[in-house]
Amino acid sequence: MFIVLIGIVSLFADMTYEGARSITGPFLATLGASATVVGIVAGLGELLGNALRLVSGWVADKTQKYWTITFTGYFINLLAVPLLALAGSWQIAAVLMILERTGKAIRKPARDAMLSNATSSVGHGKGFGVHEALDQVGAVSGPLIVSVVFFFSKDYHHSFATLFIPALLALSVLTVARINFPNTRVLEVPDQTKKAIASKRFYWFYLIALSLIGAGFADYSLIAYHFDKSGQVMAEWIPVMYAVAMGVDALAALLLGKLFDKFGIRILIFSTIISLLFAPLVFQGNLYTAIAGMICWGVGMGAQESIVSAVLASILPAGKRATGFGVFYAVFGVAWFLGSALMGWLYDISITWLILFSMTIQLAAIPFFIKLTTLKMKMQ
Numbered sequence: 323m324f325i326v327l328i329g330i331v332s333l334f335a336d337m338t339y340e341g342a343r344s345i346t347g348p349f350l351a352t353l354g355a356s357a358t359v360v361g362i363v364a365g366l367g368e369l370l371g372n373a374l375r376l377v378s379g380w381v382a383d384k385t386q387k388y389w390t391i392t393f394t395g396y397f398i399n400l401l402a403v404p405l406l407a408l409a410g411s412w413q414i415a416a417v418l419m420i421l422e423r424t425g426k427a428i429r430k431p432a433r434d435a436m437l438s439n440a441t442s443s444v445g446h447g448k449g450f451g452v453h454e455a456l457d458q459v460g461a462v463s464g465p466l467i468v469s470v471v472f473f474f475s476k477d478y479h480h481s482f483a484t485l486f487i488p489a490l491l492a493l494s495v496l497t498v499a500r501i502n503f504p505n506t507r508v509l510e511v512p513d514q515t516k517k518a519i520a521s522k523r524f525y526w527f528y529l530i531a532l533s534l535i536g537a538g539f540a541d542y543s544l545i546a547y548h549f550d551k552s553g554q555v556m557a558e559w560i561p562v563m564y565a566v567a568m569g570v571d572a573l574a575a576l577l578l579g580k581l582f583d584k585f586g587i588r589i590l591i592f593s594t595i596i597s598l599l600f601a602p603l604v605f606q607g608n609l610y611t612a613i614a615g616m617i618c619w620g621v622g623m624g625a626q627e628s629i630v631s632a633v634l635a636s637i638l639p640a641g642k643r644a645t646g647f648g649v650f651y652a653v654f655g656v657a658w659f660l661g662s663a664l665m666g667w668l669y670d671i672s673i674t675w676l677i678l679f680s681m682t683i684q685l686a687a688i689p690f691f692i693k694l695t696t697l698k699m700k701m702q
Contacts (some may be wrong), residue, residue: 324506325449326438327499327518328433334455334492335400336568338485339422341464342403344598346419347546348557349478353412357547363416364541365658365659368556370411377484379431379648383641388432389500395429398422404486407479414460422488423702430651435644436506447632451579454628458572463563464488469561524637526698528587529653531690532630535594535652537661538601538683540676542567544666545604548673554612570620575628578654582629590629591688597622601680605673632684 350360377473382391402422409415409701442451451636474479508613542564549555555563574593581589596618603615668676 324499324503325437325453325506326456327495328437329453330672331396331492331496331499332453332457333460334495335396336460337401337464337488338492339401339426339464339587340461340564340568341468341485341488342406342422343542344465344481344546344561345472345478345481346406346469347416347543348550348560350407350412350415350543351547352478352526353409353415353552355412355416357544357551357669358666359412359495359545360547360665361541361665361669362452363419364543365666367420369655369659371427372651372653374424374427374652374656375431375648375655376652377648378428379435379644379650382432382435382648384643388436388506389504392433392436393426393431393496395427395432395501396493397425397426399425400489400492400543401506404489407483408513409479412612427655429459429620431644431647434631434635434647438638438643441632441635447579447582447629449579450631450635451576451582451628452574452655454579454624455572456677457627458568458575458624460488461568461571465561465565465568466606466622469558469565472561473558485569515524515613520579524694525650527690528633529696530651531590531598531694532626532650533654533657534659534690535622535626535681537641537647537664538598538606539658539661540601540619540665540680541658542661543618544669545616545619547613548669554607555609563612566613566622567616567623569659570617570653571624571627573625574621578625579628582632586651586695587629587633587691590625590693593621593629593685594687594691597625597682598684601677605677 346364347360350363355363360424382388388490399422402418402425406415406418409418424593437450437453441453464485467484471481471484472478546560546564549560549563550557577594578589598618599614600619600622603618605615607615634647634650635643665676665680668679
């Protein structure tokens, strides 16, 4: 029940901020931002947001105030989005975009730590996969809602204002979850806790591998900017493309989560090979290759949001999970920022070099996944 409730919270939350992210690229462009600015803003939001998770995760484990931290993060995360309706310059919009990422950073380690307590009884892969699937129902519907509003209004500000409704719904369901499950530690299955693998070597190899993936994974703000600038996708359909990717994300999360419980971390090798193909398909070609590219991009997102969390939940001891999640996301965020900023810069110089960089650096993660598979087998 807890997994479902938090999944519904994520559904409305994603409806809010993923709906916004589907148009932030072209929105910034209308306010005078360049591709470099879009890449830096997107990357900086991830950098600051993920770096803050290092602190919020440690504070959550130290104080045990998981719910307080989760509520604070969701409040900032969600209310920054409709405020974009008031932004009159790309600088103000950038601040709000970064603030939204900051709110997510505050609540994510604490929330994921609570989720890991509940997923221990059903399998971490399955549990996080179900959560991600519900999450992506919102990620699909949010961009579609934004697309419809923009189609009739031709105004990005109206689209952002509409997202105030799902933001309030998310906070309401979160309150219900808090009332019904004040202490999620009681949901932990003791036998699963004993099987947690405490290996710093495994953890850091895993972090390096995922950081390489993050560095080469283009933020949708840059992709949307490209669609708008190149004319590859009509403006009204840019949010729909994001919805397609989020739908794939949901299905991939369910499938990959179950496969992870059965086959382990080597499933990430498979998902990486598919996801790295997004770059040439999205940044070169036509509408049809763009759709194919967004499908590959969605598979990569599904893996990041389900398997990544499931692996961390399975290797971190219960009392240190929020801290472990926080450290992981902080380093991952630095890699995402550097990659996003570089890809934004490369876009202004040469799309071919952007594609080569994205594919090469993601491909470099595969040897680490092979090594991790060997380490996991030795540790069991």
